[in-house]
Amino acid sequence: MRKAIYIRIALIAFTVVLAIIFFLPNTPLFNYMPDWWKKNLPNKGIVLGLDLRGGSHLIFEVDLKRAREITVERIGMHLQSLLEKKGQKPTVKVQGEKILIQPVNDEVKKIIRENYPDLSISDQDANIVFQLPESAFKRVETTSVEQAIEVIRNRIDQLGVAEPAIHKQGENEIVVQLPGVKDPKKALEIIGKTAQLEFKLLDEETLLWKELPSLIKPSEEEAFLAQWKARLPEGDEIIFQKIVNKETGEVYKRPYIVKKDVLLTGDLLAEAHVSIDQRFNEPYVSLRFNDAGAKIFEEITAKYVKRRLAIILDGNLYSAPVIQEKIEGGNAQISGNFTLEEAKDLAIVLRAGALPAPVKLIQNVTVGPTLGKDSIEAGKMAVLIASVLVIVFMIVYYRLSGVIADFALILNILLLIGALAALNATLTLPGIAGIALAIGMAVDSNVLMFERIREELRLGKTPKAAIESGYKKAFWTIFDSHVTTLITAAVLFHFGSGPIKGFAVTLSLGIAINLFTALIGTKTVFDFIYIGKERKSLSI
């Protein structure tokens, strides 16, 4: 009997030491520990959730439909130049996910089959239609999301956020967590920018451009496009330049007619950085292409001397300089009324590469650092006050037995914190609420037993017998009541996201540990007090 009690005491002491070792990294004391300790023993502890630390939890959705179209457009462009090089002159048109080619002879078919064996051929009206099989599109979708994650990771690295977490969710969603991000708005802009850089030629052959209004309001954009669509020559489109009145902050749009053909894209960039124009003291982004890009750039500039080249980023025209002469070496620049800050951000996204398809922000939960700090303070305060209230109540109501219950309660909190640290669980604000509630519920088991013991005492049993039968009779009630709460906690864990998961974790751990502390913890103390000798009274 005596031996069994000592074993239980040793078990409790062992779990307490373990809990302290796991929780140590969360205390300032950890800094004073020797190096071998920091290296070999737990060093991570409890992780604070974004709602407590401050930071952004973002979910982006990759536009897969666009990713498919972009792939087809690329193939179309490539085919056209390929066929031209081989002396063939059919027109290549891209319509959604189809490539229409006309006329098609055996030579054209052969070239296409050699380069894109995946493309299937069918007739549609007078055109020959080439299409990618669904399996190829599926591959495009998967790689688009993977590439987008890679690009976003590069951009975030340039932002300098500590410990970002980026992962895929579902089919086409990317979850980005930025703990402690200083300027969430800027982060959002940099991550979400597609950064698709394109060089296209302004169409000055059509005289229509002379009829274009110089500026329109952004609200008129749709009506304007609808009105002009029918009048544009085949293969042309309207692209706007955003003009901001620096004094009033008003935004206008200036329309341009450009040829749809993309001459060069940002894929071939080797570098992008900010420079300052000496004459106007204005920042611009200077670009350098890699060898392949430089070669294409040289060809374009040679072919279109005295024409205007539109530099378009994500569908917005930034500038359309006149090509003065052939440019060798692959250097170009984007100017366009930037602030220094904007130019820097632009250089970042261009350096990190373009997203394979546009992404859309579908969730942004951002908590400022002050709110996070306030929440921690408030949470600590609430837990402290809840503990004090319950501890005092138990002592007043149950006297010495109340002290024993309080011992179990403190053991409970200690083990709960230790368990959270051992699991490197993420503590969220609802998680703190879970701890507070667990404290309130933790004494439940002891109350059940104490009330039972009181009943047994009233029946005239000796303290020792009352304790024994009180524990025995209360056990299944305690067990049942814990299991029901555990079921709801498990469900919350499964269906909940972020903060709610944190709540489920603390609540369920709290309850499970409570079973241990109530059944083993307090029982051991009682046994220890009443060991061997039979006392006459029980302070309960």
Next chain:
Amino acid sequence: MIQILGKTNIDFLGKKYFALGFSCLMILLGIFAIFQINFGKANLGVDFAGGLSLQIRFSQPVTLAEVRAVLDKTGIKDADIQELPTEKKILIKLKKQQEGAQDIIEKSLKENLSTKEPIIESITEIGPKIGERTKRDALLAILAATAGILIYIAIRFKFHFSIGATVATFHDVMAVLGIFYILDKEINLIFISALLTIAGYSLTDTVVVFDRIRENLGKVAKGSITLEALMNRSINEVLSRTIVTSLTTLMAAVALFFFGGEVLHDFALAMILGIIIGTYSSVFVASPVVLLLGKNSLIKR
């Protein structure tokens, strides 16, 4: 020995029709709230409805009218402005994602209320797709929790008891939901987790009462006592436990309510309501339902 209650002998079940009438009213209120939520007429959080929610902190107390006046000038439509527990903070909610709305709100507040130094403390922007998914997940969670609890109770107790426990739990959740609806409090994901916690907690209370009834059922001979009297005796026996544990959990919830900060304020309120209603229902709803269903057939020996 301090006792809140000595040996009591209250006739709880004598008041069963009054209690059941009241409880039916609460359940109806909850069901009404569900309909209103479905029709979009409740104060649904952005995590379900989608949209934008900004929590803004000022250096001095600010009134809703002041903020309303500033927002009206910006041309931002359908902005819903809500008070928070402290006078220095407000919540602005937009039902739909409007491009640049956040910038416009921030700029106009900073210009017009510059002396009160507005700072955006938190941003929650949820697209319609995520909102729908969260709604579906919450619904699934409620169904899964209900099913799990039902199965467990069905295994551990006799049929009549599991019906009683389920009705009591359903009652508690509906009542808290109904009260939240009437108070025009925000129905959001945190509130749903509060509801599920309440379901678990209320069940704990009910289980304790049922355990005692079951235990006493095993002791009595057939015909010696009516089920109603036996239930009354059982409830009276565990009454002090019921009140003590409700009190300690209530203490924790009250501490959260007053000191836990604005994010947990409504969560704590839901818990306080849930604890009170859950305690009431374990006595006044769960057992009467079993009594009405089971009559005296439960006393076998």
